[in-house]
Amino acid sequence: MTCPTIRQGLVFCRHPVQNRLTSGQGRLHDDTIEPRTYSCGVAKLSATDTQAGANSLRSGPDGRGRFGIFGGRFVAETLMPLLLELDGAYRAAQADPEFRRELDYYLKDYVGRPSPLWFARRMTRELGGAKIYMKREELNHTGSHKLNNVMGQILLARRMGRTRIVAETGAGQHGVATATVCALFGMKCAIYMGATDVERQKPNVFRMRLLGAEVVPVTAGAGTLKDAMNEAMRDWVTNVHDTYFLVGTVAGPHPYPQMVRDFQSVIGVETKEQIMAAEGRLPDTIVAAIGGGSNAMGIFHPFLDDPEVRLIGVEAAGCGLDSGRTAASIERGRPGVLHGNRTYLLQDADGQITEAHSISAGLDYPGVGPEHSWLSDIGRAEYVGATDQEALDAFQLCTRTEGIIPALESAHAIAYAAKIAPDMAEDRIIVVNISGRGDKDIFTVAEHLGVKL
Amino acid sequence: MSRIARRFATLRQQGRGALIPYVEACDPDFDTSLAILRGMPAAGADLIEVGVPFSDPSADGPTIQKAALRGLKGGSTMKRVLEMVAAFREGDDETPIILMGYTNPIEAYGPERFCADARKAGVDGLIVVDMPPEEADLLAGPAAAAGLDIIRLVAPTTPDDRLPVVFSGASGFVYYVSITGVTGTRTASTDELAHALPRLRRATDLPIAIGFGIRTPELAANAVSVADAAVVASALLNTLEATLDANGQATARTVPAVLEQLRALADAVHAVRK
Incomplete structure (x- = not known):
């Protein structure tokens, strides 16, 4: 039988998957997706080939913005016409070679792409096992992968004639990236940030204000990213006439998950080219940290149709997956609807x-x-957790052995790579996505190490 | 004929507009919100919206956000909300009840079970804020099977060519979100309403209610002079909030204060002859 969550083609299931489907009449029924083996042909090696074929896992989302049962457009009617307009504008931009040329120009000369793929020699030796490569997204301008997406969306917003940008931010990396391009193009910018995060990410708050953005602390709820997202949506719905909502991750209503993924896929496209040049073959495993999941989606997506490449997303387990204090939505959540899309919550x-x-x-x-x-x-991808403590340890390991201070987000990915590398043979290859640099986190880390700065 | 259709037919015969007040379930506790709900018809409510508290009401302004959080603190669950409606129905079989909320609590309860249980409790219609027509198939089947009206939201940003999409599958009445923004903030001008209503009338025969930003008897009267109903939510919740004690608990003034304000709004609405 064919996999009902995939419209056409191959199935990558390693295990049967229970899926809840909605029929045309709105009736729900459960369906089991049977596993099927897919034997891989010659891996697509051209990094510039981003077209998904008919038998591809890269062809989603469908016309309703869905990936299987996930995704969609669960927003108030006031926003629906704007999402439809955005979808149309994005399609038009994609089809316009001039848009691509403009984006490539800014990615190269402003963002600083391509980012290097670094062989982490000392860390590899210390761990003993698979070779660890690092995709150096922390070397981008503003210090994280966030600018890849922001650059694409700001060019789109300008094409659409918008003059004001709103965005949500958690660690402040997306906020800084957004404030940066607003400064670059002289646009008004409001960044919503949870009050708790404003407190624990002071350097980024100061950066955003220097860049000319208005940083609005959000006190609702726990004052973190979720609450900032709610508030940014409220701003957007109030200022629809001139405002563009610049979402920072692969979540939210369609077309945001697709659009952000496309803009971030440059990470995976480059990785493919670079690992072929360095090793003459694709990596065995790719590891990336997941909050909303944009850096992971960016590095995974160009490899989705290469089944020999194991894709591992590392969620923040917090105090432990079963501690009740975790952010591991896939491992400890269940499907539901929030912020415009159906997903694990x-x-x-x-x-x-x-x-x-x-x-x-x-x-x-x-x-x-x-x-x-x-x-x-x-x-097709596996999702695991790394705890606060494991991330802290990996943060120090990476700093000590490679001279690279990673963001605490990226340290989650490093933690899991360090866990599996010793059990892998020395001719195996792991690529870890270093999504951001850790300068912003030194205060948090110092506090946990009992050091007063 | 559904309770909603019956109520609008009666109002039309009498040449009157409708007032639709809002009460948040379990705000600040089950008994207080039930007492307000029970008192609403006598205070002049023609239909009633019962808010289902949700942790992340991203289309609502600060007033309803706070009410939702008080409701959750006050023990609200979907089960409790339906119990509240059932308790109301013991004494009132005429006043239509519309549940207003977000998709996730419905999805968590199970759409089919939710619609069946809501019907059994005496609910007449549903407004699901974050479920546009494009996502409505989740509820369409179960709601139709249970005989619940799906009330569609339409906004100033909805273009004319989209109106048929919004109104397909709509029943009961249509809820016009009169401003671009969140609840309880800006108020639409008379000019804006005068421009909007004929546009909607051309696209639907359903009664039209106006909501968002209606906070005074004058604004409510103004709304029903062009539309069929006025929805008042944040103004009543602000009144309720002002009567709570320092711990956020209800006081002796809570229920009477809300109902008194409702009476003033209803008098103004019912004075408009249509």
């Missing part, structure tokens, strides 16, 4: 969203991008 039995916890403000979110939920359900 941390929620109680009544469907109320619960607060997430992570030492890293950028992962402190009770949801995850819908495409990750789908990749998890069909078994």
Whole structure:
């Protein structure tokens, strides 16, 4: 039988997956997706080939913005016409070579792409096992992968004639990236940030204000990313006539998950080219940290149709997956609807969203991008957790052995790579996505190490 | 004929507009919100919206956000909300009740079970804020099977060519979100309403209610002079909030204060002859 969550083609399931489907009449029924083996042909090696073929896992979302049962457009009617307009504008931009040329120019000369793929020699030696490569997204301008997406969306917003930008931010990396391009193009900018995060990410708050953005602390709820997202949506719905909502991750209503993924896919496209140049073959495993999941989606997506490449998303387990203080939405959540899309969410039995916890403000979110939920359900990507403590340890390991201070978000990915590398043979290859640099986190880390700065 | 259709037919015969007040379930506790709900018809409510508290009401302004959080603190669950409606129905079989909320609590309860249980409790219609027509298939089947009206929201941003999409599958009445923004903030001008209503009338025969930003008897009267109903939510919740004690608990003034304000709004609405 064919996999009902995939419209056409191959199935990557490693295990049967229970999926809830909605029929045309709005009736729900459960369906089991049977696993099927897919034997891989010659891996696509051209990094510039981003077209998904008919038998591809890269062809989603469907016309309704869905990846299987996930995704969609669950927003108030006031926003629906804007999403339809955005969808149309994005399609037109995609089809316009001039847009691509403009984006490439800014990615190269302003963002600083391509970012290097670094062989982490000392860390590899210390761990003993698989070779560890690092995709150096922390070397981008503003210090994280966030600018890849922001650059694309700001060019789109300008094409659409918008003059004011609103965005949500958790750790402040997306906020800084957004404030940066607003400064670059002289646009008004309002950044919503949870009051708790404003407190624990002071350097980024100061940066955003220097860049000319208005930083609005949000006190609702626990004052973290989820609440900032609510408030940014309220701003957007109030100022629809001139405002563009610049979403920072692969979540939210369609077309945001698709658009952000496309803009971030440059990470995976480059990685493919670079690992071929360095090793003459694709990596065995790719590891990336997941909050909303944009850096992971960006590096995973170009590899989705290469089944020999194991894709591992590392969620923030917080104090432990079963501690009740976690941000591991896929591992400890269930499907639900929040912020415009259906996805795995941390929620109680009544469907109320619960607060997430992570030492890293950028992962402190009770949801995850819908495409990750789908990749998890069909078994194409695996999702695991790393705790606050494991991330702190990995933060120090990376700093000590490679001279690279990673963001606490990225340290979650390093933690899991360090866990699996010793059990892998020396000719195996792991690529870890270093999504951001850790300068912003030194205060948090110092506090946990009992050091007063 | 549904309770909603019956009520609007009666009002039309009498040449009157409708007042639709809002009460948040379990705000600040089950008994207080039930007492307000029970007192509303006698205070002049023609239909009633019961808010289902949700942790993340991203389309609502600060007033309803706070009410939702008080409701959750006050023990609200979907089960309790339905119990509240059932308790109301013991004494009132005429006044239509519309549940207003967000998708996730309904999805968590199970759409089919929710619609069946809501019907059994005496609910007549549903407004699901974050469920546009494009996502409505989740509820369409179960709601139709249970005989519940799906009340559609339409906004100033909804273009003319989209109106048929919004109104397909709509029943009961249509809820016009009169401003671009969240609840309880700006108020639409008379000019804006005068421009909007004919546009909607051309696209639907359903009664039209106006909501968002209606806070005084004058604004409510103004709304029903062009539309069929006025929805008042944040103004009543502000009144309720002002009567709570320092711990956020209800006081002796809570229920009478809300109902008194409702009476003034209803008098103004019912004075408009249509």
